[in-house]
Amino acid sequence: MTSSARANRGPKAAASNHAALIRAAREIFAENGFDAPLSSIARAAGVGQGVLYRHFPTRESLALAVFEENIVEVEVLAADPSSTVHDVLAVIVDQLTRSAAFIAMFNPTGTDDPRLLEVSTRLIDLVARKLDDPGQRGSIRADLTAFDVVLAVGMLAGIMSKTDAQSKQMVATRAWDLLERGLTR
Known part of the structure; x- marks a missing residue:
């Protein structure tokens, strides 16, 4: 595994990923408005877009x-x-x-x-x-x-x-x- 690849923490990470996504979305939405790219929220939360969509489908x-x-x-x-x-x-x-x-x-x-x-x-x-x-x-x-x-x-x-x-x-x-x-x- 390269240093830039993320380790899959599995289901144990669900609650922390959820919280990280909400924190990141609060900051990104506040700075860039409701139409901010969801990819920037996932990136700021340190998760992939798939994780974002599993927690928040829309x-x-x-x-x-x-x-x-x-x-x-x-x-x-x-x-x-x-x-x-x-x-x-x-x-x-x-x-x-x-x-x-x-x-x-x-x-x-x-x-x-x-x-x-x-x-x-x-x-x-x-x-x-x-x-x-x-x-x-x-x-x-x-x-x-x-x-x-x-x-x-x-x-x-x-x-x-x-x-x-x-x-x-x-x-x-x-x-x-x-x-x-x-x-x-």
């Missing part, structure tokens, strides 16, 4: 694994009755700023994968539940619906998808400030 299944914890973070915050819609949106905006790929999870277009659509629906539903409770609505204007609020965040996501890495934080901060002014009383 791009969407890999993205779902990567962003499940992001979504859980938002859901945990939303479940806290002392949090407001503003708190939830701030976390979503932070996630959009950190990862271009999260934009695809927030607003899945060009896919009919029901799992991606379900994740998007989960995010929209939790915003709607927060808006329905006057105590959790915070300073969001009473005339705005969940659709309006999600549309505003979607506009921010669109801007973030076109912003270079060096400017992301500054653009996100300014865009969120402008949107927040339009959403609040």
